[in-house]
Amino acid sequence: MARLEIRNLEKVYGNAFKAVHGINLDVADGEFMVLVGPSGCAKSTTLRMIAGLETISGGEVRIGGRVVNNLPPGKRGIAMVFQNYALYPHMKVRSNLSFGLRLQHKSKAEIEAATAEVARILEIEPLLDRLPKELSGGQAQRVALGRALIKKPEVFLFDEPLSNLDAKLRASMRVRITDLHKRLKAEGMSSTVVYVTHDQTEAMTMGDRICVMKEGRIMQVADPKTLYNEPANAFVAGFIGSPEMNLVDGALEGGSDPVFRIGGQAVRLGPQMGARLRPGARGDVTLGMRPQHLKPAADGLKGQIVNAEFMGHEVVVHLDIGRTRLVSVLSAAEYEGLDRSSGAISVAPDASAAHVFARDGGENISLAHAS
Amino acid sequence: MTMIATETAPVATTDTTAVDRRRAQISAMVRYTLLFGVGLLMLYPLIWLVGASFKTNNEIFGSIGFIPENPTLEGYRQGWETSTPYTFGRFFWNTFLIILPKTIFTAISCALVAYGFARFEFPGKKILFASLIATLLLPNVVTRIPQYILFRDLGWLDTYLPLWVPSAFAGDAFFVFMLVQFLRAIPRDMEEAARVDGANTFQTLIYIVVPLLMPALISVALFQFMWTMNDFLGPLIYISSVEKFPVSLALKLSIDTTEAFEWNRILAMSVLALLPALVVFFIAQKYFIEGISAGGVKG
Numbered sequence: 042m043a044r045l046e047i048r049n050l051e052k053v054y055g056n057a058f059k060a061v062h063g064i065n066l067d068v069a070d071g072e073f074m075v076l077v078g079p080s081g082c083a084k085s086t087t088l089r090m091i092a093g094l095e096t097i098s099g100g101e102v103r104i105g106g107r108v109v110n111n112l113p114p115g116k117r118g119i120a121m122v123f124q125n126y127a128l129y130p131h132m133k134v135r136s137n138l139s140f141g142l143r144l145q146h147k148s149k150a151e152i153e154a155a156t157a158e159v160a161r162i163l164e165i166e167p168l169l170d171r172l173p174k175e176l177s178g179g180q181a182q183r184v185a186l187g188r189a190l191i192k193k194p195e196v197f198l199f200d201e202p203l204s205n206l207d208a209k210l211r212a213s214m215r216v217r218i219t220d221l222h223k224r225l226k227a228e229g230m231s232s233t234v235v236y237v238t239h240d241q242t243e244a245m246t247m248g249d250r251i252c253v254m255k256e257g258r259i260m261q262v263a264d265p266k267t268l269y270n271e272p273a274n275a276f277v278a279g280f281i282g283s284p285e286m287n288l289v290d291g292a293l294e295g296g297s298d299p300v301f302r303i304g305g306q307a308v309r310l311g312p313q314m315g316a317r318l319r320p321g322a323r324g325d326v327t328l329g330m331r332p333q334h335l336k337p338a339a340d341g342l343k344g345q346i347v348n349a350e351f352m353g354h355e356v357v358v359h360l361d362i363g364r365t366r367l368v369s370v371l372s373a374a375e376y377e378g379l380d381r382s383s384g385a386i387s388v389a390p391d392a393s394a395a396h397v398f399a400r401d402g403g404e405n406i407s408l409a410h411a412s
Numbered sequence: 413m414t415m416i417a418t419e420t421a422p423v424a425t426t427d428t429t430a431v432d433r434r435r436a437q438i439s440a441m442v443r444y445t446l447l448f449g450v451g452l453l454m455l456y457p458l459i460w461l462v463g464a465s466f467k468t469n470n471e472i473f474g475s476i477g478f479i480p481e482n483p484t485l486e487g488y489r490q491g492w493e494t495s496t497p498y499t500f501g502r503f504f505w506n507t508f509l510i511i512l513p514k515t516i517f518t519a520i521s522c523a524l525v526a527y528g529f530a531r532f533e534f535p536g537k538k539i540l541f542a543s544l545i546a547t548l549l550l551p552n553v554v555t556r557i558p559q560y561i562l563f564r565d566l567g568w569l570d571t572y573l574p575l576w577v578p579s580a581f582a583g584d585a586f587f588v589f590m591l592v593q594f595l596r597a598i599p600r601d602m603e604e605a606a607r608v609d610g611a612n613t614f615q616t617l618i619y620i621v622v623p624l625l626m627p628a629l630i631s632v633a634l635f636q637f638m639w640t641m642n643d644f645l646g647p648l649i650y651i652s653s654v655e656k657f658p659v660s661l662a663l664k665l666s667i668d669t670t671e672a673f674e675w676n677r678i679l680a681m682s683v684l685a686l687l688p689a690l691v692v693f694f695i696a697q698k699y700f701i702e703g704i705s706a707g708g709v710k711g
Contacts, residue, residue, distance in 0.1 A: 092608060093608075094608070114608045115608065115611065115612075121605070123604070124601075125599060125601050127599075127602050128602075129619075129620060129623075131624070131626075140606070140609050140611075140619070141610050144610045144611055144615065188609070192609070
């Protein structure tokens with residue numbers, strides 16, 4: 042069973058720059074874990090430490106219960122898919138796939154069987170006698186995937202494998218990888234995955250659980266739904282979801298029926314929010330409202346329409362509410378039905394889906410008392 | 413021309429295009445003639461050398477044209493025989509005996525050292541690399557005497573060892589530098605992929621780095637081949653028996669030992685001495701130019 046455990050993992054570079062600040066993460070056997078975060082959040086460094094391509098400055102990495110800190114990459118029971126594919130340019134696809142097995146001195150028959158099996162799964166049989174330079178991006182990435190698959194590793198590591206593909210291919214590869222994962226799992230093969238990406242869509246659609254990172258620290262680990270609906274802090278809230286969540290600084294007032302004030306305007310958040318809020322949470326806060334949850338309302342926040350992006354089924358409206366801007370996603374029908382004669386509309390958040398974050402630290406203070 | 417253009421307006425456009433085209437043609441002709449002339453001027457000594465090698469000794473100084481009046485192979489025949497007990501074949505063989513180990517060991521040792529410098533962190537790396545570069549700047553002459561004394565004490569005089577052993581220890585800083593630069597441009601991903609596939613450092617070098625380095629290694633071998641072929645001073649200092657002379661010394665020998673210089677023989681042998689380098693260069697040219705990581709890594 043290939044469970045991956047990371048304990049107080051640290052990375053300090055020679056110039057004393059601390060890239061990873063003692064993170065802890067458990068990935069269950071067969072789980073698809075996505076590490077996501079903006080560039081420079083050390084997600085790739087973390088992955089490379091798991092792979093053994095980067096030395097570990099502190100803490101432990103355990104694969105299947107075994108501490109692998111001092112093992113070379115080849116002995117850790119991992120396989121890795123690189124962003125640049127990293128196929129060996131001088132070897133044909135067949136040799137690229139079997140390189141690892143040949144190093145293990147496996148028998149010829151065994152190697153041939155394994156190559157054929159992997160080629161069949163990934164539908165790359167016609168490519169076996171080609172050189173990497175004769176492959177398209179998608180084909181090269183499938184070969185890279187095959188090279189990982191053929192080793193039957195305990196843990197698969199993916200380092201932004203789709204970021205070099207065009208949007209259409211990326212979408213189809215996304216499905217292919219998740220399908221493959223499900224298939225391996227169904228066949229009882231080890232299929233633990235750690236997948237690094239900076240693309241939150243990839244993270245949301247592929248991961249069983251997602252680990253959001255920022256500046257070498259884990260911000261939240263949760264399944265996609267929880268991450269979207271109950272972000273632990275303002276960073277996660279802003280990072281997950283598209284378009285980005287509106288994060289507005291203002292003041293929270295009132296008791297069981299709190300009111301959020303910004304500039305000269307105010308919006309009622311309702312008693313339900315009052316019950317969710319951490320006791321005593323008043324004063325300067327940040328209100329988080331997803332664009333999808335901002336709908337036209339007579340007694341909402343009034344704003345000037347700065348821009349309206351027509352997307353077909355919906356319209357992304359950018360509003361200037363004085364101090365700051367809001368983005369609201371309206372259905373095309375909703376948008377058409379609005380009275381826009383003055384150039385201004387008023388919107389209010391669905392309070393049940395809104396979040397309140399502490400101004401300093403950005404912690405979500407509207408979760409603790411959720412029903 | 414402008415007169416015509418103003419008088420007959422409708423034809424003016426076609427006329428000016430014709431004029432432009434003609435101008436372009438003339439300009440191209442002038443350019444190519446000039447380039448051809450300069451090229452010929454640069455190549456003339458070589459062409460003359462080839463021509464003169466087929467001339468009789470008297471004719472060489474008789475005319476400046478390169479086409480021999482009575483072409484003869486006499487120079488080649490007599491030159492090959494030499495005035496020593498050995499033919500030129502022996503001297504070519506001697507050159508080969510120096511070039512072969514030198515080229516092979518240069519490629520191996522320089523690849524190893526360059527791999528170390530380009531891919532690993534170790535204490536003192538900066539200082540070591542700096543001293544490597546410093547030896548590049550050191551004039552060769554400075555080290556001649558200490559080297560000579562060293563090799564004399566080792567008892568290596570009049571052997572080929574002083575000529576190739578330094579190269580077996582990556583003595584040619586230029587090549588190491590060249591390979592390091594080349595390696596730095598190759599992404600590390602493929603080596604990392606090999607390590608994940610279970611290759612150790614040495615296997616990574618042999619199976620991944622060396623094939624990627626191949627175009628650079630061929631260039632190194634080619635340079636070393638040509639430089640060794642043309643090296644005169646090295647053999648002159650260390651080789652004293654005629655039977656061990658390489659081509660470069662043997663050519664000089666034919667000038668020394670003949671009372672009246674038989675220029676046609678010398679020129680004929682010079683032409684032969686040029687051939688191996690030329691042939692090797694044209695054969696290796698393909699690999700010389702061939703790209704390296706095309707397709708393997710994108711980004």
